[in-house]
Amino acid sequence: MNETKPASMSAFWMPFTNNRDFKAQPRLLVSAEGMYYKDVDGNAILDGTAGLWCVPCGHAQPRIVAAVSEMVGQLDFAPTFQMGHPAAFDLAEQLMEYTGHKFGHVFYTNSGSEAVDTALKIAIAYHKARGEGSRTRLIGRERGYHGVGFGGLSVGGIGANRKHFGPLLPGADHLPHTHDLLKNAFSRGEPDFGVELADELETLVALHDASNIAAVIIEPVSGSTGVLVPPKGYLKRLREICDKHGILLIFDEVITGFGRLTTPFAADYFGVEPDMMTTAKGITNGTVPMGAVFSKRFIHDAFMDAPAGIELFHGYTYSGHPLACAASLATLAVFKEQAILEHAKSMQPYWEDAVHALRGLPHVIDIRTVGLVAGIELEPIPGKPGARAYAASKKAFADGVLIRTTGDIVALSPPLVLEKKHVDELFGKLADVLKNLD
Numbered sequence: 001m002n003e004t005k006p007a008s009m010s011a012f013w014m015p016f017t018n019n020r021d022f023k024a025q026p027r028l029l030v031s032a033e034g035m036y037y038k039d040v041d042g043n044a045i046l047d048g049t050a051g052l053w054c055v056p057c058g059h060a061q062p063r064i065v066a067a068v069s070e071m072v073g074q075l076d077f078a079p080t081f082q083m084g085h086p087a088a089f090d091l092a093e094q095l096m097e098y099t100g101h102k103f104g105h106v107f108y109t110n111s112g113s114e115a116v117d118t119a120l121k122i123a124i125a126y127h128k129a130r131g132e133g134s135r136t137r138l139i140g141r142e143r144g145y146h147g148v149g150f151g152g153l154s155v156g157g158i159g160a161n162r163k164h165f166g167p168l169l170p171g172a173d174h175l176p177h178t179h180d181l182l183k184n185a186f187s188r189g190e191p192d193f194g195v196e197l198a199d200e201l202e203t204l205v206a207l208h209d210a211s212n213i214a215a216v217i218i219e220p221v222s223g224s225t226g227v228l229v230p231p232k233g234y235l236k237r238l239r240e241i242c243d244k245h246g247i248l249l250i251f252d253e254v255i256t257g258f259g260r261l262t263t264p265f266a267a268d269y270f271g272v273e274p275d276m277m278t279t280a281k282g283i284t285n286g287t288v289p290m291g292a293v294f295s296k297r298f299i300h301d302a303f304m305d306a307p308a309g310i311e312l313f314h315g316y317t318y319s320g321h322p323l324a325c326a327a328s329l330a331t332l333a334v335f336k337e338q339a340i341l342e343h344a345k346s347m348q349p350y351w352e353d354a355v356h357a358l359r360g361l362p363h364v365i366d367i368r369t370v371g372l373v374a375g376i377e378l379e380p381i382p383g384k385p386g387a388r389a390y391a392a393s394k395k396a397f398a399d400g401v402l403i404r405t406t407g408d409i410v411a412l413s414p415p416l417v418l419e420k421k422h423v424d425e426l427f428g429k430l431a432d433v434l435k436n437l438d
């Protein structure tokens with residue numbers, strides 16, 4: 001027996017996991033390098049999901065590992081409340097440079113959920129600071145995922161995540177989702193149909209009045225609900241309606257930030273600028289937990305007009321943790337030195353063709369792609385939603401590839417450093433899995 005297997009798996013209450021099923025048939029990862037994990041039995045597992053959309057530069061990236069190792073010996077922890085350390089400031093400047101200086105300020109958190117709750121709070125407090133304290137309503141979207149805090153859950157639109165947790169925040173509303181299999185199946189990039197769904201924001205404005213609405217938050221590409229790419233023109237129209245009514249637009253870029261669509265952010269890919277962006281995951285190459293809210297200058301500056309004192313009563317003990325800052329600084333350096341975005345761009349057509357080549361395999365009812373992302377939707381087994389895709393993910397793991405499934409959708413998002421041979425391995429094995437699925 002392998003000595004690294006845990007003696008007992010009982011105590012760890014696993015997140016977003018079928019605990020009983022997993023513990024009966026565990027899938028344990030013990031090391032990672034480049035494009036591969038190694039499981040507890042020594043098998044190489046090709047990472048088709050960058051962990052959980054986290055690892056654009058590949059696993060155990062030497063420069064990032066060295067930066068974190070060095071920092072832990074130098075400054076293990078330092079508070080950022082009324083105190084600071086240089087790496088937190090240096091990183092903030094470099095992150096703003098990475099956005100092309102489209103944003104002026106960054107507020108650190110430790111996760112995507114915290115970034116979302118932070119952005120929602122900033123939106124409400126921003127309006128209050130300008131004397132528009134009635135603007136408190138928050139608008140998300142059906143099928144949206146914004147993490148698991150009460151704020152993110154309230155604007156989120158995935159029923160299973162919401163239904164067990166009571167009434168959530170008052171004053172949250174939702175736009176319709178944009179998924180339309182009848183009109184848009186097998187799209188490459190932005191689907192053709194659905195721009196008019198953005199006009200539903202006008203309906204919500206008519207219902208609540210703009211003077212009561214603080215912000216709209218959406219994922220530019222919804223990930224956790226199964227890769228929903230915005231219809232052509234949709235984000236631009238949403239931006240226009242927000243501008244017309246003085247509503248802040250927040251893009252939740254927790255998965256789309258840091259190169260997933262081959263551009264720094266999805267905002268760059270779609271050419272639409274939000275007022276705030278929430279990020280996490282790739283910001284440190286997944287190495288150390290970190291999230292961040294990127295804010296336009298005008299939002300930050302509205303707080304700085306207040307009487308002297310703490311301007312925003314919000315923050316986390318670990319906001320700007322030295323290890324996370326070191327990991328993120330090294331990640332940005334790797335993006336530059338190894339031309340990660342350029343490589344991702346060069347791989348995109350090969351990726352897209354390989355995904356769409358799965359069309360026609362058993363159970364495949366849609367394939368959608370954008371950047372280095374793919375969603376492959378399977379016909380559900382009648383009466384057993386999600387079971388077919390879950391079975392696919394278990395078979396794939398047994399065959400040596402890590403895929404992610406949500407409902408009956410396979411969502412793929414590999415490290416951006418993948419090469420053609422990895423694309424071939426991933427889709428070769430996935431095709432076999434699909435051909436042999438009940």
Ligand SMILES: Cc1ncc(COP(=O)(O)O)c(C=O)c1O
Nearest residue numbers: 111112113145146147252254255
């Ligand atoms: C769009 C989006 N927002 C927020 C989150 C939550 O991030 P975290 O799990 O780091 O709290 C996620 C996680 O996948 C996400 O995809």
